[in-house]
Amino acid sequence: MTGDALAGRLRDIVGSQHVLTDADLKAGYETDWTGRFQGKARLVVRPSRTNEVAAVLVACAEAGVPVVPQGGNTGLVGGSVPSGGEVVLSVRRLDEIGEVDAVAGQVTAGAGVTLATLQAHARAARLDFGVDIPARDSATIGGMVATNAGGIHVMRFGHMRQQVAGIEAVLADGSIVSRLSGLQKDNSGYDLAGLLAGSEGTLAVITKVRLRLVPQRPHRVVALLALGDTAAAQDTLTALRPGLPSLEAAEIFYREGVELVCEHSGLLPPFAEPYPCYLLLECAGRMDPATELIEALETSPPGPLSASREGGTPRRPADASPILDTAVATDRPGRERLWAYRELHTSAINAAGIPHKLDVSLPPGELAAFERDVRALVAGAAPGARVILFGHLGDGNLHVNILGVPPEDETVDDLVLRMVAERGGSISAEHGIGRAKLRWLSLTRSEADIAAMRAIKQAVDPSGILNPGVLLNTAMDCGR
Numbered sequence: 342m343t344g345d346a347l348a349g350r351l352r353d354i355v356g357s358q359h360v361l362t363d364a365d366l367k368a369g370y371e372t373d374w375t376g377r378f379q380g381k382a383r384l385v386v387r388p389s390r391t392n393e394v395a396a397v398l399v400a401c402a403e404a405g406v407p408v409v410p411q412g413g414n415t416g417l418v419g420g421s422v423p424s425g426g427e428v429v430l431s432v433r434r435l436d437e438i439g440e441v442d443a444v445a446g447q448v449t450a451g452a453g454v455t456l457a458t459l460q461a462h463a464r465a466a467r468l469d470f471g472v473d474i475p476a477r478d479s480a481t482i483g484g485m486v487a488t489n490a491g492g493i494h495v496m497r498f499g500h501m502r503q504q505v506a507g508i509e510a511v512l513a514d515g516s517i518v519s520r521l522s523g524l525q526k527d528n529s530g531y532d533l534a535g536l537l538a539g540s541e542g543t544l545a546v547i548t549k550v551r552l553r554l555v556p557q558r559p560h561r562v563v564a565l566l567a568l569g570d571t572a573a574a575q576d577t578l579t580a581l582r583p584g585l586p587s588l589e590a591a592e593i594f595y596r597e598g599v600e601l602v603c604e605h606s607g608l609l610p611p612f613a614e615p616y617p618c619y620l621l622l623e624c625a626g627r628m629d630p631a632t633e634l635i636e637a638l639e640t641s642p643p644g645p646l647s648a649s650r651e652g653g654t655p656r657r658p659a660d661a662s663p664i665l666d667t668a669v670a671t672d673r674p675g676r677e678r679l680w681a682y683r684e685l686h687t688s689a690i691n692a693a694g695i696p697h698k699l700d701v702s703l704p705p706g707e708l709a710a711f712e713r714d715v716r717a718l719v720a721g722a723a724p725g726a727r728v729i730l731f732g733h734l735g736d737g738n739l740h741v742n743i744l745g746v747p748p749e750d751e752t753v754d755d756l757v758l759r760m761v762a763e764r765g766g767s768i769s770a771e772h773g774i775g776r777a778k779l780r781w782l783s784l785t786r787s788e789a790d791i792a793a794m795r796a797i798k799q800a801v802d803p804s805g806i807l808n809p810g811v812l813l814n815t816a817m818d819c820g821r
């Protein structure tokens with residue numbers, strides 16, 4: 342089928358205004374959020390219903406044209422943009438959202454519904470959604486399931502897979518799999534919803550998701566703590582956690598990140614003097630958790646890890662608090678201001694250049710040494726490069742951002758990811774593999790793991806039309 346013939350067939354399915362072939366109209370779908378990954382799409386197609394998605398996939402399969410599913414295009418590993426010549430299937434028009442089922446505490450959302458829309462919808466019904474990420478205004482539910490997004494509340498509610506009670510999706514041959522009843526108990530075979538969570542558009546196009554909701558926690562308090570280093574932050578969190586059942590976020594960042602955020606946004610620094618490390622805590626509940634947090638901060642002993650590290654030599658007097666300064670906010674503007682130091686990291690880094698972004702997780706006992714050693718590793722390999730670290734401390738997840746290295750030079754990526762693997766971590770904590778980390782998958786997944794993943798891909802997408810070159814090297818594995 343010629344390009345024009347495929348475009349004509351897709352116009353018949355979705356209407357001509359939803360098949361984009363002009364360079365100007367396609368441009369926004371062809372470059373990822375970081376600007377590092379881009380490629381020309383053959384065309385962009387924007388179906389609005391499940392049966393249209395199915396017909397689009399059948400047409401593309403018959404034409405032998407690969408398809409890149411795309412949601413909000415906020416993914417950070419290059420999985421949502423074409424590498425050259427694919428059809429981009431944007432799910433953003435699949436944006437219907439059902440009534441909240443208060444009895445089940447669930448809702449069914451189209452794959453194109455943004456996280457912010459879902460949150461507002463759930464909150465209007467006095468419930469909430471358990472996953473939150475800073476890209477909430479653009480990231481879609483389909484994309485979040487496809488990447489198994491994590492974010493800032495994983496320590497309390499888990500990641501995206503744990504919120505999914507059912508799914509509807511279209512396979513590469515146009516067949517529709519659908520389990521949206523949201524049954525709490527359903528052990529009747531393979532868990533397709535669980536399988537599609539984290540599949541990065543390589544197994545199916547997700548069209549609807551049945552989501553679990555969580556109780557609303559209207560009262561919130563945020564504390565920003567200044568600390569000497571990562572180990573002190575870990576000790577503090579370890580000491581506070583048992584007494585803080587309302588704790589739902591524990592985010593770590595460092596002096597250079599705060600300086601960049603302030604420079605980029607015009608925010609004033611959080612404290613009169615800069616500190617090496619910052620820990621942001623948020624507690625939330627039906628009752629005001631402020632007293633609980635403040636008492637915990639005043640009374641919590643230094644964490645148990647401090648005395649056992651470095652050959653059993655305590656790094657500070659046993660009764661000394663590692664907290665060097667504290668800011669606490671209970672009102673919304675104050676909380677948002679403290680959160681801004683963390684949430685503006687991604688955009689401030691992007692404004693400073695095209696970053697190498699490595700989203701990794703480490704076992705708790707390795708995290709502090711990794712934070713120290715990764716800086717030295719990058720300084721040795723790429724003198725002059727800037728390393729900006731931040732992450733979700735409660736999940737052992739650090740985002741390693743490296744500025745000042747050309748986008749195509751992957752030397753530092755290789756060194757950092759090898760260090761992560763040697764220390765028992767994962768090369769992708771929450772963003773996925775995409776195109777960015779494809780060549781390193783075998784560092785932290787065994788041959789048998791990868792063979793099983795390839796077998797699944799081969800079974801559901803034998804001609805390899807769904808997102809080739811993302812997550813698995815399908816060109817090789819599916820005979821393309």
Ligand SMILES: Cc1cc2nc3c(=O)[nH]c(=O)nc-3n(C[C@H](O)[C@H](O)[C@H](O)COP(=O)(O)OP(=O)(O)OC[C@H]3O[C@@H](n4cnc5c(N)ncnc54)[C@H](O)[C@@H]3O)c2cc1C
Nearest residue numbers: 412413414415416420481483484485487490491492542547
């Ligand atoms: C400022 C910022 C902060 C972020 N913070 C976090 C964070 O805290 N935690 C976190 O986990 N991520 C974070 N991210 C990354 C990103 O927002 C998530 O990966 C998000 O889940 C992507 O959703 P999306 O709709 O934009 O998907 P896209 O970027 O469009 O796509 C991502 C992947 O999913 C596939 N896909 C998309 N939609 C579908 C579908 N309907 N069916 C099948 N496959 C599909 C794509 O092919 C691609 O492989 C952040 C990004 C930004 C820009």
